[in-house]
Amino acid sequence: MDKDPTILLIDDEPQILRALKTILAANHFKVALAATGEQGIAMAVAQPPDLIILDLTLPDMDGIAVAEAVREWSRVPIIVLSVRDNEKDKVAALDKGADDYLTKPFGIEELLARIRVALRHSEQAIGNKQSIIKAGPVTVDLARHVATMRGEEIRLTATEFKLLAYLTAHADRVLTHQAILTQVWGFEDFDHVEYLRVYVGQLRKKLEQNPDDPQLILTEPGVGYRFKAGE
């Protein structure tokens, strides 16, 4: 990334485009605007951006389809914008390759934080896989099969370890129930959300100061979980 990263903003609402363009430009991003899905895809092909912000409701096509189309040839991070009560669409977009989502209306700080996380992850993805994951106060050593919290070892079962490793490896990103279940348990268990509830509860007991009011493993209502590392 030589200088200011480029963000492609695909949204059909001029007010949003106008506000975000101003705000993002002020935060040292270059902004490209697209009002339709078609146009967005074309622009992503012509001048590959560093990140895409994609509204799920577009006039010409489904936002999920746009994410899917972009994913066919690019690993550019995609943050989708959606409204409340549309968890199904959020989950679908995430499962089709979107990296994160924000519910409208959102605070700009939150958007900027998500953008920074997504950009950092896309840089990391280029680099090689680490055997030691550091996420906030937690360190997971995949080779030695040891997890530590502020230097102290946490005793975990095999399932808990695998779950924590997956969550921390994707720290600060939203992970859908289905994604976690398939990664940790396997495809045949993808709809057993109850496993997750139980194991996330156990992990919180071992990691969180107040397991009822978690600060590390956050619930994304109706969507999944997010391991909060720093930002």
Added chain:
Amino acid sequence: MGEVGGGEATTGFEPVIRVLQTLALPLGHVAWNAWILAYKDSLVKESPPQESPPLSPQLPRSGLESTHPAIMHILTNLTQNKIIALLLRFLAAILTIAAITLVLQAFKPEWTNQVIVLIYLLPVMLSTVLWGLVPGILAAFLAFLAFNYYYLVPLNTFQVHATQDLILLTIFLIVAVVLAQLIGQARQGERLARSREWEATRMYELISALAPLQDISAVAQALADRTREAFDCTQVEVTTLEKKGDPSITARAPESDSVNLAPTARIRIETAREKEGELRLWLAEGNLSAEEQRLLAAFASQGALSIERIRLARGEKRSRLLEESDKLKSSLLNSVSHELRTPLAAIKASVSSLRSQTVDWNAPERSELLATIEEETDHLNLLVGNLLDMSRIESGALKPHRTWNALSEIVWGVAGKMRTQLQDHQLMINLPGDLPLVPTDYVMIEQVFINLLSNSIKYAAPGTRIEISAGTELDFMHVRLANQSPPVPEDHLALIFEKFHRITAADRVTGTGLGLSICKGMIEAHGGKIWAANEPGRFVFHFTLPLTLDGALPDSPREIDNG
């Protein structure tokens, strides 16, 4: 007529019987079949003619057995032709008079003419009873002629000499004709009454079959079934027209594929206002009589009325719903325009102040104005969410996406989200550690807690305690949210979950008045119940949630192998 037996049968019994045999057998069969025809005509089909012929059982059959099928065959063919049937009945009447005349001529009883006259009245009566009014009158005339011919001086002529005889003859004719007419009328009346009764019974059956039906396809089927029973036909088809979103329906009795032949009868199913469809029926043979056509028309119009009734009832329900939703919309508009304007006014005021060139705001002032804008924006967002939820509940589009959730996760999540709003109250969360997972739509139950907490914050004095607790009861999770707001009058306890219901004056408390009714809609969409109760020193919202998802409990989690 007279010449048939005029010169014969002067002595003994045998000739009489011979004559009777030769005459009565065909007469019996003719009469019997005429009787059947008459009966068929009378429409009384529920009591079909009995196997044994009512007129001629005592008559010998020998010698004529071979002709019997032939006669039957001819008669069956004749059923097509009513004129011939009528002629048969005339013939029967003629033969009856002839028979009596023959008998009398054979015995030559030494009776006075007055007795003979009375005897002649018998066949007249019989003819009328058996074959109807017109054959009866014909019999009366024939009896008149026969009596005149054989018994009045000068004999064997149609002349009358004695005044006394003339009077006798005239009176006989009058009596015979009047008698025939009276009997005939009575019989016709009875026949008519029976056919009316039969029609009335069929109508009654149809009406009682149609009365409880609530949808058009059931009406069409019932109409087809009843028509088939009433008209003794091979096939009935009822087709309703496509109208106001109702598809066109075809009901058949008996159920079968469509018939290619042209129907025997077709009749429109229509009300005074519009056509609703068509009824078609196929008879094995023949055509419908006038009475049957009349009854069929009555059937069709009864069907049309039932369809119209269903449409009207539906229309009424729709208009009631519309009216209700209209009422909802107008009170919503009132409430919403006020509710939306308040935060908008605060935002507008803050933003325009900040943009103003005339005032130089210091940092704390700026921060205060900006905080107002952000809070009011959140408030607006909440209002819009409420409206959206309400419209979803109203339209029945609220479908919870239930997955296994830990109640504590939802409750603590809400507590975190509402930290600012809750800062003036003490929130206590008392959830047992072993609380089972409960199948819920996370976002909806989150909304329920947000609304109940917002309500508690509004009505309970600052500094008081709000407590959330839960436990399991049989198949349900029972959640309680208690606050220390003043008690609600008992007769308002159920009403607070209705839309726009407020127990205090609207100006004291803000909000759309939708929060609790949204809770009710969401809990009920989960298959649970929600209610409120005054308890000593506190006010408690209760709600229940089923613990099973599609009748099942959660699978116990699978521990994966080390690796």
